[in-house]
Amino acid sequence: MEPVLWSIKYRPKAWTDFIGKDNTISQLKSLVDSSFFPNMIFYGPAGTGKTAAAELFSKEILADSFGANFKILNIRDVWDIPISKAQRSVQDLAKLGREQRSELDEYMSVVYREAKTARKARGRSGNPTRRELLSEAIRFFASTATIADEKVKILILDEADAMTWSMQQGLRRTMELYSNTCRFIIITPTLSGWSPAIISRSLTLHFPSQTTDVVQKLILEIAAKENVKIDDPAVAAIARESAGDLRRAINLLQIASTASDSVTEDIVYEYSETQLTTRARNIVTLALDGQYEPARKEIRNLIAIDGYSPQEVCLEIERDLVKRPFTPEVLSMVLDRVAEIDYRLLQGKNAFVHLAALLASLRAIAAAET
Ligand SMILES: Nc1ncnc2c1ncn2[C@@H]1O[C@H](COP(=O)(O)OP(=O)(O)OP(=O)(O)O)[C@@H](O)[C@H]1O
Ligand SMILES: [Mg+2]
Known part of the structure; x- marks a missing residue:
């Protein structure tokens, strides 16, 4: 039997279980007490309790109607679902075993049909695009009537930093359109990159890195x-x-x-030291050394063979770079470049091309330094 992950076993189940977050937690508690709350943005780095707090808050506010009036959508997961998977009908899914279909698969099957109908209504044929699926996934839950009608619904958009600027505009319209029935909790590492229109309509709560x-x-x-x-x-x-x-x-x-x-x-x-850490260090060393080809090959292996996501590889490269003895000026140039590449990866552009470009610029920076 798989051992239980302690990070799951010790996930906070009550407000008193949260450590080191007194301000944020007391704000959330008083919102629960007043039972009024606005749309919110929870922002801060990984592993600081954002998702756990959003779930506990929703459970307390919604109480009995939690099951029906709550949904959490991981934006990256929704975005990554291939059209061919979303296309499967509820009947197709029912034929699969429980472990072969997730709750998200079932939801996306419904969303696909809605998106296709909406597309037809606009006079367009063919399959919905990934973008249309994502906006429908958000709109569909927000638009349906609540079960206990005095209550609002809560939709959590986790890893929402994967939304581009234009998706954010769509989200803003959806938030306004359904403001009577649905509240949104947006979870993201930072506020930067977020539309001021969304920020100004939301209560922002900071989850800083733990001391x-x-x-x-x-x-x-x-x-x-x-x-x-x-x-x-x-x-x-x-x-x-x-x-x-x-x-x-x-x-x-x-x-x-x-x-x-x-x-x-x-x-x-x-x-x-994970395997990824070691291999990322190796890639950076090769690139700084001017051994561009083997470095590129190793990146390709990590992604195409070992299945790491391009963003994970990019993050690990960044973690390695900050440990190197660069001067502050060089480090800031390097990090600037990493941020730019990370952004391009988010836009879904060809990952190999951009990670390779990152490696090439590392070499150039190293050469400039000597
Ligand atoms: N304030 C906290 N007090 C106690 N445990 C915490 C706290 N924050 C996080 N944890 C622990 O870390 C785990 C991860 O928390 P959570 O999933 O809420 O993080 P997150 O901020 O959503 O991270 P990510 O951005 O990576 O999704 C929890 O299951 C819990 O074990
Ligand atoms: Mg989370």
Whole structure:
């Protein structure tokens, strides 16, 4: 049997379970008490409790109607669904085993039909585009009537940073059109890149990266509950390696504890190194060294053979670059370039071409420095 992930087992289930978020959490609690709330944007880095807080908030506000009046859509997942999958009818899906179809598959099957009808109404034939599917996925839930009619519905748009500017314009119209029936909680790493029109219509709540103290406190608590022996330097190492990401910190504790009965600093460092980290470091070293071809080949392997997403690879390359001994000026040029490439990847442009361009510019920057 698969062991339970501790990051899931210890997911906050009550407001008191959230650590290090006093302001944000007390704001959310008072909104629950007043039972009035606006559209909201939760922003902050990975593993800081955004999704967990949005889910708990919705459960408390909606109470009995939670099952019917709540939906969470991961924008990246919706965007990545191939048309051929969305096209499957509910009957097709029913023939598949439970593990072969997800809730999202079932929802997208309905959304596909709606989008196709809307397309026909505009006098256009053919399949809906991915963009049309995404906007219909949002509109469809927002537009249907609520079950208990005095209540509003809540739609969470997770990983909403995958929306382009024009998708945001569409979202803004949907938010306005259904403002009586549906509230939106948008989850995104940062506010930058968001349309001012959406920001000004929403309450923004910040989920900052956790401080070292908070991470250490949580790690010690979980270690005690799981009977894991861990010394102070190892706790400090987990806090350092996870850089404020509680999910990563908890995962590290769990992996390290399977390796040994008592967790030490060395074990933490051994396990904080993932395969992707090692290979990204190798790619950066090759590129800086001017060995462009093998670096490109390794990127291709990571994506095409090992199935990492281009964004993951880009993020890992960035994590490696910030550890290199660049001067502040060079580092800022490098990071600027990474941000530009990351943006292009989001736009769904050819990932290989852009990651290769990133490698080529690293070489140029390194050459300029010497
Ligand atoms: N404030 C917190 N207090 C306690 N545990 C937390 C807190 N924030 C995050 N965690 C832990 O981290 C896990 C991930 O949290 P969550 O999924 O809410 O993060 P997130 O901010 O949505 O991250 P991402 O941006 O990667 O989706 C939780 O299941 C929980 O174990
Ligand atoms: Mg999340």
